[in-house]
Amino acid sequence: MTEALSGEDVAKQIGERFPNAVTDFDETAVFIRGEDVLDVARFLKEAPGLEFDYLTSITAVDYSEHFEVVYHLTSIKNNHSIVLKVRCYDRDNPRLPSVVSLWQGADFQEREVYDLMGIAFDGHPNLKRIFLWHGFAGHPLRKDFQGNV
Amino acid sequence: MEIVERPYSSDELDAIEAAEIEALRKASREPYPDPIEWSEEDIERNVVISSVDHLIDWCRRFSVWPVNCGLACCAFEMIGLAASRFDISRFGMELFRASPRQADLLLVAGTLTWKMAPALKRIYDQMPEPKWVVAMGSCAISGGPFRDSYSVVNGVNLILPVDVYIPGCPPRPEALMHGLILLHQKISKETVLKKR
Amino acid sequence: MFKTEPIMINFGPQHPSTHGVFRMRITFDGERIVDLEPIFGYLHRGIEKLGESKTYAQIIPYTDRLDYLASMTNNHAYVLAVEKLAGIEVPERAEYLRVIMAELMRIASHLMTVGFMLNEMGAFFTPLLYMWREREKILDLFEMVCGQRLTYNYMRIGGVSHDIPEEFMPALRRFIDEMPGFIDEYDQLLAENEILLARTKGVGILPAEKAINCSVSGPVLRASGVKWDLRKADPYSVYDRFDFEIPTCQNGDVYDRYRMRILEMRQSVRIIEQAMAQLPGGEFRAKVPATLRPPKGEAYGHVEGPKGELGFYLVSDGSPNPYRFHIRAPALLNLTVLRDLCVGRLLADALVILGSIDICMGEVDR
Numbered sequence: 001m002t003e004a005l006s007g008e009d010v011a012k013q014i015g016e017r018f019p020n021a022v023t024d025f026d027e028t029a030v031f032i033r034g035e036d037v038l039d040v041a042r043f044l045k046e047a048p049g050l051e052f053d054y055l056t057s058i059t060a061v062d063y064s065e066h067f068e069v070v071y072h073l074t075s076i077k078n079n080h081s082i083v084l085k086v087r088c089y090d091r092d093n094p095r096l097p098s099v100v101s102l103w104q105g106a107d108f109q110e111r112e113v114y115d116l117m118g119i120a121f122d123g124h125p126n127l128k129r130i131f132l133w134h135g136f137a138g139h140p141l142r143k144d145f146q147g148n149v
Numbered sequence: 150m151e152i153v154e155r156p157y158s159s160d161e162l163d164a165i166e167a168a169e170i171e172a173l174r175k176a177s178r179e180p181y182p183d184p185i186e187w188s189e190e191d192i193e194r195n196v197v198i199s200s201v202d203h204l205i206d207w208c209r210r211f212s213v214w215p216v217n218c219g220l221a222c223c224a225f226e227m228i229g230l231a232a233s234r235f236d237i238s239r240f241g242m243e244l245f246r247a248s249p250r251q252a253d254l255l256l257v258a259g260t261l262t263w264k265m266a267p268a269l270k271r272i273y274d275q276m277p278e279p280k281w282v283v284a285m286g287s288c289a290i291s292g293g294p295f296r297d298s299y300s301v302v303n304g305v306n307l308i309l310p311v312d313v314y315i316p317g318c319p320p321r322p323e324a325l326m327h328g329l330i331l332l333h334q335k336i337s338k339e340t341v342l343k344k345r
Numbered sequence: 346m347f348k349t350e351p352i353m354i355n356f357g358p359q360h361p362s363t364h365g366v367f368r369m370r371i372t373f374d375g376e377r378i379v380d381l382e383p384i385f386g387y388l389h390r391g392i393e394k395l396g397e398s399k400t401y402a403q404i405i406p407y408t409d410r411l412d413y414l415a416s417m418t419n420n421h422a423y424v425l426a427v428e429k430l431a432g433i434e435v436p437e438r439a440e441y442l443r444v445i446m447a448e449l450m451r452i453a454s455h456l457m458t459v460g461f462m463l464n465e466m467g468a469f470f471t472p473l474l475y476m477w478r479e480r481e482k483i484l485d486l487f488e489m490v491c492g493q494r495l496t497y498n499y500m501r502i503g504g505v506s507h508d509i510p511e512e513f514m515p516a517l518r519r520f521i522d523e524m525p526g527f528i529d530e531y532d533q534l535l536a537e538n539e540i541l542l543a544r545t546k547g548v549g550i551l552p553a554e555k556a557i558n559c560s561v562s563g564p565v566l567r568a569s570g571v572k573w574d575l576r577k578a579d580p581y582s583v584y585d586r587f588d589f590e591i592p593t594c595q596n597g598d599v600y601d602r603y604r605m606r607i608l609e610m611r612q613s614v615r616i617i618e619q620a621m622a623q624l625p626g627g628e629f630r631a632k633v634p635a636t637l638r639p640p641k642g643e644a645y646g647h648v649e650g651p652k653g654e655l656g657f658y659l660v661s662d663g664s665p666n667p668y669r670f671h672i673r674a675p676a677l678l679n680l681t682v683l684r685d686l687c688v689g690r691l692l693a694d695a696l697v698i699l700g701s702i703d704i705c706m707g708e709v710d711r
Contacts, residue, residue, distance in 0.1 A: 001579055001580065053557050053558070054557055054560065056656065057671070059669075070658070072658075072673075076573050079579075103560065104558050105560025105561075105681055106560075129386075131385060132264070132300065132386060133171075133264055134160075135168075135171065140299050140300075141394055145299075145394075159370065217360075220387075220388060221388055222495055224365070225413065226495060229477075229481075233474055234478075234481050245361070247361045260388060262386075262387060262390065264386050265358060268357065268359060268387075294407065295391070295392075295395065297395065297398075299391050300389050300391050321494065
């Protein structure tokens, strides 16, 4: 069985290396600060005992006061998984560092989050809309999207 | 291998495509009227079809060549019809042409989105006369289960005039065959001199 | 005196070989591909947004239309995620029925993959029609159970929608008895074929490290030598009660990905035989309220589909509609490697590589 690591254990390990990065944790997820995403992700990918080499998915949820970007990470080597979450409080121009340099599988998924939710990723080689066309007005998955639904 | 400089930048091409999509979306508010001059009342009032028309219509309806336009799930029932169990080859229709210039029938199978709409219109425009359009499946008729979505065209008839509508989600190959036989009946009532 | 320029062609959304409405902008230097840009979105129907305005049970038909070649798998993954979120126990008979349907679906999907891949190599329709013959038998079995041939809507939250009729088991028995013979027939006709070997051996080699880094999953990952299958690594449903193997291949080229599908079909037949022998009696659906209101929270449920790891991420806020409904599409992530595999090769190779990665646009675009 893939062991879902507890948020507390992983938060402790991250906290030892990056003291201010962790903002919160619960049974399955660790919440970290936006600026530290790339460093924490690199640590999770390379630290012995963690070695999260497989990025399962990146997605984003719109809670009305903030956005939450959710990273599901898995380790094929050690057969365990963790959920990493980042809260963005900026509604007008949310930005996060991109993890494409660590996991190339993030390429299309970050473009999807940009297209449908409007969160931009710094450092992405080709950040443009992927499903909708250039110049489409708005970001459909936001809760305040005025469109056809 | 080094990347040579591209003749056109990707962003320029995307912007041109987006302008086309928006223009088509603005222009397609009302559905096209269905070409219904073949229904029974009209035929009785109009001229009797001559024997030349009979021959030409017979030739046309037993060699209708569709264009490959399977967009979504309905495409697999269309291919199922072309396979050996249901077999449209007995109607002369198994030749799905890749190029629209050699085809007579645009069989729209699947959901049409606004991003795909200019491409579909271009395929229709490239087909030579006489040509017919069949809307297969509920997504092509009216948007289907995705009618409320922000990116789906609510029916192919917003963009093209449709001759036969085949309901179903997806319609069974037998239902598609019934729709195509109705199309053959329509073709058998056309006169050569009539302007479309 | 002479100047050379790269040429850019558009491998348009309407094309017989692109497995649906998929578009590529390819830049060539002579005959060699220099750059390839995949463009999607031509079938983007907004299923994730539509899901937020429907109840949990109303979303099940939408999941059918994602990967329309493997609808049972999509249903299975979704109801698994909802059951995880709401904490619902599924009766045993339902679990066994789900496994039988999922494995039959895997066989049908792999038949199509191999058939269409050979279609693109130029064996115009002959292998595809042979494989279609078996797929029609599988579709008849599904029609017996739930009345539909393509988009089944068979699984429900807490079980399945109908119990199997009496004619199902004898028909399934007949099918399972003759299927290994047919798989051997395909293998015999294709595996030693000169043209197939020349066009697929050494083409599109995907190393294991790159495959893991690019979030590839399913047969494409296993063909590169990584032994990772969710049915063994993170067993769901009743897969831990069956005895089957996870085949892997060494090289990671197109030939190995073709081989993987043949080997996986054989393993699926094994699983179905065991499931048929162990099928218990009992309820086929748990008691679930008509309007399900799961407790606040989130869940991620995933299955090993024929194309890879299909996952659903659901966030609930206590109301009958999900707050957020996200689909982890294997075909979209498997396409991450397309550009790197095709650069430096000929256009004909690009088509064959695309066929071996096996995409379905309903899933890529959602």
